[in-house]
Amino acid sequence: xxxxxxxxxxxxxxxxxxxxxxxxxxxxxxxxxxxxxxxxxxxxxxxxxxxxxxxxxxxxxxxxxxxxxxxxxxxxxxxxxxxxxxxxxxxxxxxxxxxxxxxxxxxxxxxxxxxxxxxxxxxxxxxxxxxxxxxxxxxxxxxxxxxxxxxxxxxxxxxxxxxxxxxxxxxxxxxxxxxxxxxxxxxxxxxxxxxxxxxxxxxxxxxxxxxxxxxxxxxxxxxxxxxxxxxxxxxxxxxx
Amino acid sequence: xxxxxxxxxxxxxxxxxxxxxxxxxxxxxxxxxxxxxxxxxxxxxxxxxxxxxxxxxxxxxxxxxxxxxxxxxxxxxxxxxxxxxxxxxxxxxxxxxxxxxxxxxxxxxxxxxxxxxxxxxxxxxxxxxx
Numbered sequence: 001x002x003x004x005x006x007x008x009x010x011x012x013x014x015x016x017x018x019x020x021x022x023x024x025x026x027x028x029x030x031x032x033x034x035x036x037x038x039x040x041x042x043x044x045x046x047x048x049x050x051x052x053x054x055x056x057x058x059x060x061x062x063x064x065x066x067x068x069x070x071x072x073x074x075x076x077x078x079x080x081x082x083x084x085x086x087x088x089x090x091x092x093x094x095x096x097x098x099x100x101x102x103x104x105x106x107x108x109x110x111x112x113x114x115x116x117x118x119x120x121x122x123x124x125x126x127x128x129x130x131x132x133x134x135x136x137x138x139x140x141x142x143x144x145x146x147x148x149x150x151x152x153x154x155x156x157x158x159x160x161x162x163x164x165x166x167x168x169x170x171x172x173x174x175x176x177x178x179x180x181x182x183x184x185x186x187x188x189x190x191x192x193x194x195x196x197x198x199x200x201x202x203x204x205x206x207x208x209x210x211x212x213x214x215x216x217x218x219x220x221x222x223x224x225x226x227x228x229x230x231x232x233x234x235x236x237x238x239x240x
Numbered sequence: 241x242x243x244x245x246x247x248x249x250x251x252x253x254x255x256x257x258x259x260x261x262x263x264x265x266x267x268x269x270x271x272x273x274x275x276x277x278x279x280x281x282x283x284x285x286x287x288x289x290x291x292x293x294x295x296x297x298x299x300x301x302x303x304x305x306x307x308x309x310x311x312x313x314x315x316x317x318x319x320x321x322x323x324x325x326x327x328x329x330x331x332x333x334x335x336x337x338x339x340x341x342x343x344x345x346x347x348x349x350x351x352x353x354x355x356x357x358x359x360x361x362x363x364x365x366x367x368x369x370x
Contacts, residue, residue, distance in 0.1 A: 027310040045309045050316045057320060064321050071314030077304065078311045080248045082269035083255070084301035086276035102356035110348030118340035125332030131325075135336060139344060142315055143267045157318065158325055162337065164316040169341045177345055185362070188352035196344040203308035213305075219348075221270040 013062060019070025026052040039207055041172045046200055050164075078199070082141075085202075085217035092214045099187055103218065106188075110195045110219075111226045112234065114139040119238050129239060134158040136235055137227055138166040141198040144224040148231055167200025174201065175208060186212040194219030244300035251275040 012018045030048035037043040057067055068075070089096060096103075115136050122135050133154030137145035142163050146156040174193040183189055186209045193201035194216030202220050206213030255272030258264070264271070279286075283297070319326075326333065356362050 023313055024310070027307070027313060031307075031309070046312050046316060049310075049313045050319065053313065053317045054320050057317070064318055067317060068314060071317070074311060075314040078315075079252050079269040079272070080245070081304040081308055081311055082267075083248050083252045083272040083276050084304045086251075086273045086280060087298055087301035088305070089273070090277055090280040098361050099356065101359040101361055102352045105355045106348050106352035109351045110344055113347045114340060114344040117343045118336050121336040121339055122332055125329070125335070127329055127332055131329060131333075135333070138337065138340070141267065141270075155325075158322055160315060161319045161322050161326070162333065164312070164319060165333075166337055166341055167312070168316075169337055170345060173338075173342060174345060177342070178349065181346065181349065183349050183353065185353055185356065188349045188356065191352050192345045192349035195348050196341050199308065200312050203312065206305060206308060217273075221273060224267060224270055 013060065013066065016070035016073065019062075019067045020073055021070075022053060022056055022067075023049075023071045023074050026056075041175045041204075044168055044171050044204070046164075046171070046203070047168045082199070082221075085214075085221075088210060088214040089217060092211060095187065095211070096214070096218065099215075102188070103191060103215075103222070106191055107195065107219065107222050107226055110192070111139075111223050111230060114196060114223075115227065115231055115234050116238065119235070123238070130154050131158070132239065133235065135162055136231055138162045139196050139198060139223060140227045141220055141224050144228055148228055152232065152235065163198065164200070167197045170197025170201045171204035174204060187215045190215035191219045195223045198223070241296050241300050244297040247279065247297065248272075248276065248301065248304075251279065 026049040027045065030045040030052065033048055034040075034043045034045045053067070056062075057064070118135050118138055119132050122132050127135075130153065133152045134149050134156075136152075136154075137148045137159060140148065140163065142160050145159050145163050149159040150156045170193055174189070174197070178189045178192075190202075190205045190209070190212030193205050193212075197204075198220045202213060202216035205216035252269050252272035254275050255270070256268030259268045259271050280297075
């Protein structure tokens with residue numbers, strides 16, 4: 001690189017603009033790829049975009065905190081988008097109210113299953129307790145999951161990553177799995193993916209069906225609450 | 241659109257204040273969702289005095305939700321920071337995540353459908369595409 005090109009790079013790489021553009025660009029490309037493959041589960045836009053951005057960071061030797069300075073503007077919108085889940089929820093309020101009983105039972109059963117299955121399998125692999133604690137809230141939306149882990153002595157940044165990987169895993173799995181099980185109830189399909197895979201699962205559910213997306217959003221919110229309440233007790237039983 | 245965005249952000253702010261103030265284990269935005277729900281149920285009355293709001297709230301909110309996937313990218317890229325742990329426990333973590341997610345999806349969907357049938361709350365045309 002010449003001196004002037006280098007100084008331009010030094011300037012740009014420190015401004016939010018560059019990494020904001022990289023994030024949006026990666027998403028636009030990933031979304032196009034996902035559309036070109038007719039929203040095939042394996043062409044998950046989050047996964048493709050994350051790999052693309054990670055490669056750019058690696059190739060340019062950029063650290064994550066510098067990247068996040070720009071990307072935080074996108075990250076911020078997660079909050080208002082979560083609030084906006086109330087809009088489809090309100091539109092479907094009659095169906096939601098009629099489904100209260102199955103929702104509540106599936107919520108408690110699913111929430112406990114998500115914690116116990118993950119921790120039990122990791123125990124078989126002989127993982128140390130701090131990793132088990134960090135893994136336990138993997139199905140919960142990131143801000144809550146990280147808070148839980150921190151309170152219980154795990155590693156919040158590891159939790160954030162495991163949460164993201166769980167989200168992508170569930171989004172890839174849900175459509176073929178539900179089709180194989182011949183589940184045709186969009187409420188149940190959406191609720192399951194929202195519970196198991198929080199917001200990333202909810203994003204996938206909205207791609208497939210708006211009623212499924214609505215129930216996924218409800219499951220995400222309720223599971224955050226239930227896991228925060230149940231996890232300390234479940235974990236105490238499992239780790240002793 | 242600005243007025244709709246203001247309402248949404250105000251709901252989030254209320255959610256953060258209540259969650260933080262009471263020390264609830266709920267994220268602020270999830271409580272904000274409840275506040276917006278209350279707002280929507282009162283909207284009929286509000287819309288008569290602020291007609292602009294009635295029209296744009298739905299489009300603003302759905303605009304945010306249309307690209308929900310995008311909003312997860314910045315946090316997800318954080319995976320680059322912890323590749324060391326993933327390398328050390330990678331196989332165990334991968335098995336735990338994949339099997340646990342699979343089991344959770346199956347258990348949840350089956351519970352929902354079975355209880356739905358038992359409690360008589362199945363919907364008429366569940367397979368109908370919207």
